[in-house]
Amino acid sequence: MIAQALLRSTILATSLTVVTATMALAQTPAANNLASRVTTVTDDMLKNPPDGDWLQWRRTYDGWGYSPLDQINKSNVKNLKLVWSWGMTPGGTTQETPLVHDGVMYIQNSTHLIQAINAATGQLLWQYQHRLPEGVLPNGVRNKAIYGDNLYVATRDAHILAINAKTGKLVWDQQVADVKKGWGYTSGPLVANGVLIQGMTNCSNAQPGGCFFSGHDTKTGKELWRVNTIARGDTPEGNSWNGVPVEARYGASAWIAGSYDVEQNLFFAGVGQPYPWPAVLNGLLPKNADAKYTNNALYTDSTLAIDPTSGKLKWYHQYLQNDTLDLDYVYERLILDLPVNGQTRKTVVTTGKLGIIEAIDRTNGEWLWHKETVPQNVVQSIDPKTGAKTINPAVIPQIGQTTFNCPADPGGRAWQATSYSPKTRMLYMPTVEFCSNTVLNPLDPGQVYTGGGLATYNRVPVPNSDGKIGQVRAVKLDDRTDAWMYRQYAPVTTSTLPTGGGLVFVGTLDRKLLAFDDTTGQLLWTSPTFPNSIESFPISYMADGKQYIAVVTNWSSGLGRLKLITPDIALPAHNPHEVYVFAVE
Amino acid sequence: MSVFRVVLRAAGLCLASLLAVAGPREAHAQLEPEFYNDQPYAYGEWTMGRRVDDSQFRYCVDPRDPGFEQDGDVAEAIARALLLQPQRYVIPNTFEVEDLTRLYSILLQQCDVVMGFKLIPGGYPPWVGLTRAYTQVSYLFVTAKPDLRSLGDLPPGRPIAATGGTSAHVRLASYNLSLAPAKRWPIFPYGTDQMALEGLASGAADVALVWDPSFRALQKTNAAVASFRVIAPDPLPPTTLGVGGLMLRQNTFLRNAIDQAIAALTSDGSLAAIAAKFAAQAGGKPR
Incomplete structure (x- = not known):
């Protein structure tokens, strides 16, 4: 009886709490006013964002991922303290990039619960729930966009949503492709010259012909154009698939958002590898005897330069032909003017999983230079004029053999973005060092249920490794020399965040956020231990006159997939996701 | 009643009582999934309880698999052999192709075995266990x-x-x-x-x-x-390739019982009869 009474009172109390919480959310005019006061994001704001805002994935169109804020600096970073946190839906992945505009933070939970939060206090302002269909696992999407009065969100079921940034009300919902055929988004859009540009992913077994970029009207969501990431037609590009018909070509996923060159009105983005990975099984090997065909597999592992207004593909540059090891050249594109052979060249700089930094001329795609970073045995040599790579034949996976390749499939660098500081003119790259014993395996366990890319990568340390798997590397891009490198056992699992305060922030698999001196690489601050690993894109912003550092914790595979070589780094079973925000008190 | 039936009935009764013992250990294992690649993700996994009716043989079939009707008949035969109540769950998903990890959630909530998986050495992740083959199918x-x-x-x-x-x-x-x-x-x-x-x-x-x-x-x-x-x-x-059922790796007791039932149903011709029935319908060779 006593137990029942206690239970009853608990239920009552819980019910009251829920009601109170709901009412509190509805009755916080000051808080809601904050969201309603956010200003309209214009083209000019995206071109020159306020220092205190983080308006798009890498903050600026040039993809630098740099915050000019300097309240938190080398002298006071030691006083950095947690000021608020917010629990997100646990489970799945998020790899989240929060956006901040006029003191409001926007986040996307793995369940596709979109939330606006007071960026100074952590108070919830509004939320919008996009319902994922049965069969789509809740997982996050790496980035969002904000433009006009709308927040733009891509979804795992291949929709693009426009949500009013002030109220959280849905403005439009555009389904771009059929999730039942496998389509879906893992990264979000970028708005360039008033056009929303979105890359499609999950173009595998059920969906031949590859992925695509699409351009959309920001007011309605209507699709304006589409650029296929697998070349077609009777052209040198279309004939680069070894004679395999378009209906049997797979992959070329557009799974990372791009950058935008305002001056040229050109959108730059990367494309992933062919599917399945092994060339002996995807039709690209053995080489077709007909000279009409090549087996380069365009536009995989390339930079595409697309006019956002017309959707016309202006040029492309392919970094890796016939990729047979899952070595995406899909990541961020940094727009930089750099000295090359005594001249200032307009470049796009990117780095694939091989960890080879490469620059091309962003006006025409001409290859300019490269710099190697992590240990790798895939590329034997690089043509100094064209950038064409000679591949080590011993690493090409073969049926019935085990091959050894470095890096392993998550890459010497993965989706965690590199960044650039205009203060130091350095590139900051999170890397890991590991290799793989690679074997091919069939993927036909059920007629419907498949999985994997026909290869298993058993990850092992680099031979003669010092045991320090994770690194942060700083490279002077003016002369491509190493500035500094920080090495530790635990893999580095976030993007780097350089700031105007002379700091570089980065998170790790063993649940720490670190701050380095951007010039020397000296470790200046280590956070308390978080509840989970940090696998996301840290940002910095200003709210109510104060600078903050924000990062989202969650375990999200990528560089974290290292159980075989870091078995002692334990993480909680339910994979908690949280936003953590720090400031100097 | 054949000796075979008696043995299976005894095994079934034994299974029903032992499942009640085995259940909590399985639930405990689910609470401590290994991380990294070994264990897939099921949204809300921590809210999924263990099975409550140990007298059932809970199996799944997927209509997207052209052999699912035959798989279902085999599962019903296995249930009868183990003296368990067959509990059929038809996977309602309509996606054209899915990742194998989608089955993790289904196995936690809907059934103990999903019928219709090819026995491929090294072709499955560590969280998967497979029964022995109940039929052979060709390309x-x-x-x-x-x-x-x-x-x-x-x-x-x-x-x-x-x-x-x-x-x-x-x-x-x-x-x-x-x-x-x-x-x-x-x-x-x-x-x-x-x-x-x-x-x-x-x-x-x-x-x-x-x-x-x-x-x-x-x-x-x-x-x-x-x-x-x-x-x-x-x-x-x-x-x-042999075709069998897919289970959670830790569900070893039930898997052994199913394997014994498949062996017995093979010996007495039951599985061959099921295969012949569907082959006649399809106009091909028996699976």
Whole structure:
């Protein structure tokens, strides 16, 4: 009886709490006013964002991922303290990039619960729930966009949503492709010259012909154009698939958002590898005897330069032909003017999983230079004029053999973005060092249920490794020399965040956020231990006159997939996701 | 009643009581999933309780698998052999292709075994356990070319449409690579059996390599496929795989019981009778 009474009172109390919480959310005019006061994001704001805002994935169109804020600096970073946190839906992945505009933070939970939060206090302002269909696992999407009065969100079921940034009300919902055929988004859009540009992913077994970029009207969501990431037609590009018909070509996923060159009105983005990975099984090997065909597999592992207004593909540059090891050249594109052979060249700089930094001329795609970073045995040599790579034949996976390749499939660098500081003119790259014993395996366990890319990568340390798997590397891009490198056992699992305060922030698999001196690489601050690993894109912003550092914790595979070589780094079973925000008190 | 039935009934009763003991340990294991790649993700996993009725044989079938009716009959036979109440769950998903990890959530919530999985050594992640095979199924080379009697009759340079990544495709690709370049065939990897057969129908290929049940099912609904005929795999040997049930790895007691039931049902001809029934319906060889 006593137990029942206690239970009853608990239920009552819980019910009251829920009601109170709901009412509190509805009755916080000051808080809601904050969201309603956010200003309209214009083209000019995206071109020159306020220092205190983080308006798009890498903050600026040039993809630098740099915050000019300097309240938190080398002298006071030691006083950095947690000021608020917010629990997100646990489970799945998020790899989240929060956006901040006029003191409001926007986040996307793995369940596709979109939330606006007071960026100074952590108070919830509004939320919008996009319902994922049965069969789509809740997982996050790496980035969002904000433009006009709308927040733009891509979804795992291949929709693009426009949500009013002030109220959280849905403005439009555009389904771009059929999730039942496998389509879906893992990264979000970028708005360039008033056009929303979105890359499609999950173009595998059920969906031949590859992925695509699409351009959309920001007011309605209507699709304006589409650029296929697998070349077609009777052209040198279309004939680069070894004679395999378009209906049997797979992959070329557009799974990372791009950058935008305002001056040229050109959108730059990367494309992933062919599917399945092994060339002996995807039709690209053995080489077709007909000279009409090549087996380069365009536009995989390339930079595409697309006019956002017309959707016309202006040029492309392919970094890796016939990729047979899952070595995406899909990541961020940094727009930089750099000295090359005594001249200032307009470049796009990117780095694939091989960890080879490469620059091309962003006006025409001409290859300019490269710099190697992590240990790798895939590329034997690089043509100094064209950038064409000679591949080590011993690493090409073969049926019935085990091959050894470095890096392993998550890459010497993965989706965690590199960044650039205009203060130091350095590139900051999170890397890991590991290799793989690679074997091919069939993927036909059920007629419907498949999985994997026909290869298993058993990850092992680099031979003669010092045991320090994770690194942060700083490279002077003016002369491509190493500035500094920080090495530790635990893999580095976030993007780097350089700031105007002379700091570089980065998170790790063993649940720490670190701050380095951007010039020397000296470790200046280590956070308390978080509840989970940090696998996301840290940002910095200003709210109510104060600078903050924000990062989202969650375990999200990528560089974290290292159980075989870091078995002692334990993480909680339910994979908690949280936003953590720090400031100097 | 045969001795076999008596033994199975005793085993079934024993199973029912032992499941009650085994259950909490399984639930405990679910609370401590290994992290990294070994354990897939099921949203809300921490809210999923353990099974409450240990007298049931909970099995799943998937109508997207052309062999699912036969799989269901086998599961019903296994349930009868174990003296358990069959509890059938028809997976309602309509996605064309799904990742194997989707089954993790289904196995936590809906059933103990999902029928219809090929027994491929090294082809499954560590969280998966498989029963022994209850039937054998082949891949088929099919064609519309009247002059082809076997794969070996296909002239070099003529394309083959293979459902990509299957064991048969891997075997074919391996053999093809062993040939001199001038003797090879182009092999085009399609995403599904239907796509491979459409490639054959469109003239993109002269031969298709597909899963027998898919071919038989599509012959009933697609006139072009109905006109295709099976040719011998020579000079390759036939690619035939055992088909069994997929379970959570830790569910070892039930898996052993199912294996014993399959062995008994094989011995007394029950499984052969089920296979013959469906083969007659499909117009092909028994699975």
